[in-house]
Amino acid sequence: MLNNEYLKRVYAQVEQRDGDQPEFKQAVREVFETLEPVIEMHPEYEANGILERFVEPERVVKFRVPWVDDSGKVQVNRGYRIQFNSAIGPYKGGLRFHPTVTESVIKFLGFEQILKNSLTTLPMGGGKGGSDFDPKGKSDAEVMRFCQSFMTELQRHIGQFTDVPAGDINVGGREIGYLFGQYKRIRDEYSGVLTGKGLEFGGSLARTEATGYGLCYYTQEALRVLRNDSFEGKTVVISGSGNVAIFATEKAQELGAKVVTASDSNGYVYDPEGIKLDIVKDIKLGHRGRIKEYADRVPGAEYHEGCAGVWSVPCDIALPCATQNELDGEAAKTLVANGCTVVCEGANMPSTPEAIETYQANGVLYGPAKAANAGGVAVSGLEMSQNSYRLAWTFEETDAKLKSIMETIVADSLAAAKEYGVDGDLMAGANIAGFTKVANAMVAQGVC
Numbered sequence: 001m002l003n004n005e006y007l008k009r010v011y012a013q014v015e016q017r018d019g020d021q022p023e024f025k026q027a028v029r030e031v032f033e034t035l036e037p038v039i040e041m042h043p044e045y046e047a048n049g050i051l052e053r054f055v056e057p058e059r060v061v062k063f064r065v066p067w068v069d070d071s072g073k074v075q076v077n078r079g080y081r082i083q084f085n086s087a088i089g090p091y092k093g094g095l096r097f098h099p100t101v102t103e104s105v106i107k108f109l110g111f112e113q114i115l116k117n118s119l120t121t122l123p124m125g126g127g128k129g130g131s132d133f134d135p136k137g138k139s140d141a142e143v144m145r146f147c148q149s150f151m152t153e154l155q156r157h158i159g160q161f162t163d164v165p166a167g168d169i170n171v172g173g174r175e176i177g178y179l180f181g182q183y184k185r186i187r188d189e190y191s192g193v194l195t196g197k198g199l200e201f202g203g204s205l206a207r208t209e210a211t212g213y214g215l216c217y218y219t220q221e222a223l224r225v226l227r228n229d230s231f232e233g234k235t236v237v238i239s240g241s242g243n244v245a246i247f248a249t250e251k252a253q254e255l256g257a258k259v260v261t262a263s264d265s266n267g268y269v270y271d272p273e274g275i276k277l278d279i280v281k282d283i284k285l286g287h288r289g290r291i292k293e294y295a296d297r298v299p300g301a302e303y304h305e306g307c308a309g310v311w312s313v314p315c316d317i318a319l320p321c322a323t324q325n326e327l328d329g330e331a332a333k334t335l336v337a338n339g340c341t342v343v344c345e346g347a348n349m350p351s352t353p354e355a356i357e358t359y360q361a362n363g364v365l366y367g368p369a370k371a372a373n374a375g376g377v378a379v380s381g382l383e384m385s386q387n388s389y390r391l392a393w394t395f396e397e398t399d400a401k402l403k404s405i406m407e408t409i410v411a412d413s414l415a416a417a418k419e420y421g422v423d424g425d426l427m428a429g430a431n432i433a434g435f436t437k438v439a440n441a442m443v444a445q446g447v448c
């Protein structure tokens with residue numbers, strides 16, 4: 001509920017201007033619903049038009065991406081880069097290649113990224129980009145031609161001090177390599193313009209693992225502080241089987257949990273003995289196969305069609321790591337009824353507003369995406385630092401910094417929650433801590 005007049009007025013403007021952008025409106029509303037005490041304590045935010053500027057991207061770049069497929073046919077996709085907010089650093093955020101990509105999706109991701117990047121404690125503004133290109137079923141040569149065409153336009157808008165993209169859904173090491181090669185070729189410049197690069201050409205150790213590992217460091221710390229508990233002996237349900245899901249599974253297992261599921265957009269597997277991660281890695285990283293293959297290879301594992309069914313598997317902890325709005329109100333009720341008491345988000349905005357209401361009504365420890373999955377962009381920030389220094393830290397050094405950043409995010413979120421009268425609320429605390437830093441920088445920099 002929005003009670004404060006200023007929040008109501010700016011949200012009404014968003015409805016009027018961006019009424020056709022459901023994901024963006026959802027993300028703004030969730031944040032606004034937690035900002036009331038902040039807006040009341042800081043009249044300077046209204047006086048400086050902070051909220052009006054906060055919901056309006058500094059720049060939206062939308063472009064044609066023409067490329068030639070293996071049969072010689074010309075294909076055209078749509079590309080985006082939304083440079084949302086540069087108050088605390090260069091725009092930073094991933095690129096998503098998926099047929100469901102729209103301006104609304106990229107805008108919600110860019111909006112979330114402003115707050116997430118602020119929480120990392122590193123100097124990074126918020127941005128996001130992508131395309132409705134679907135790499136599924138495409139050859140390496142087709143993916144390369146697409147990436148080269150995408151970067152031919154994108155290179156005009158990015159740079160190591162301006163905007164530093166990285167990966168997101170369907171943009172991993174292969175795609176970042178092709179994008180980096182094309183940037184270098186056109187600009188004749190070797191710089192840290194992208195993160196998530198290969199280790200041979202400026203990438204950081206631990207970036208591949210960072211989002212999944214960071215999610216577990218965050219969850220472990222929140223469990224320790226709020227419940228004097230840990231992953232040890234817990235049953236964990238994880239959705240997805242991509243970058244975030246794989247390394248969340250790896251770290252949760254290392255911390256003593258039993259992870260019993262993995263999923264993709266077709267369905268999910270349940271392995272009561274615990275997921276054998278080397279097999280998931282072989283299927284997904286080895287030959288980009290479907291998760292169904294897991295059940296064919298592992299005796300005792302079950303495959304079920306339909307990815308939403310993963311939330312019907314009983315667990316202590318749920319870590320959604322696939323995509324937005326994958327966990328709705330009904331799924332949340334099922335999780336709670338089956339004994340789940342912790343939900344921490346690896347994916348961006350995986351829980352619908354009804355699911356979040358269910359967590360809150362039932363005392364579920366809820367770690368929101370912008371805090372819980374900030375480890376990926378945090379190590380991207382560390383990659384930028386290493387590129388600037390022209391050196392490379394060890395895996396252990398980078399992983400230790402990641403763990404410390406995730407623990408700081410829990411502490412900062414809880415401190416902000418306490419200061420603004422919502423003690424123990426990790427969601428409100430993350431929104432408030434992320435927002436106030438950016439808002440104060442915007443006030444200091446004048447109307448721009």
Ligand SMILES: NC(=O)C1=CN([C@@H]2O[C@H](COP(=O)(O)OP(=O)(O)OC[C@H]3O[C@@H](n4cnc5c(N)ncnc54)[C@H](O)[C@@H]3O)[C@@H](O)[C@H]2O)C=CC1
Pocket residue numbers: 167168169170171211239240241242243244245263264265266307321322323324326346347348373374376377
């Ligand atoms: N890669 C990163 O560093 C970060 C990623 N994220 C978020 O994590 C989520 C996953 O991203 P990545 O693992 O990087 O992508 P990915 O491309 O490596 O994997 C995505 C996974 O989700 C599955 N998936 C897609 N749509 C699905 C659906 N409707 N139902 C079930 N599964 C579905 C895919 O099959 C795949 O297993 C996304 O929400 C992304 O925005 C958030 C922070 C950083």
Ligand SMILES: O=C(O)CCC(=O)C(=O)O
Pocket residue numbers: 092093094095116164165166167168195348373374376377378380
């Ligand atoms: O590493 C990055 O720059 C961005 C990661 C990302 O896209 C995200 O945090 O959602």
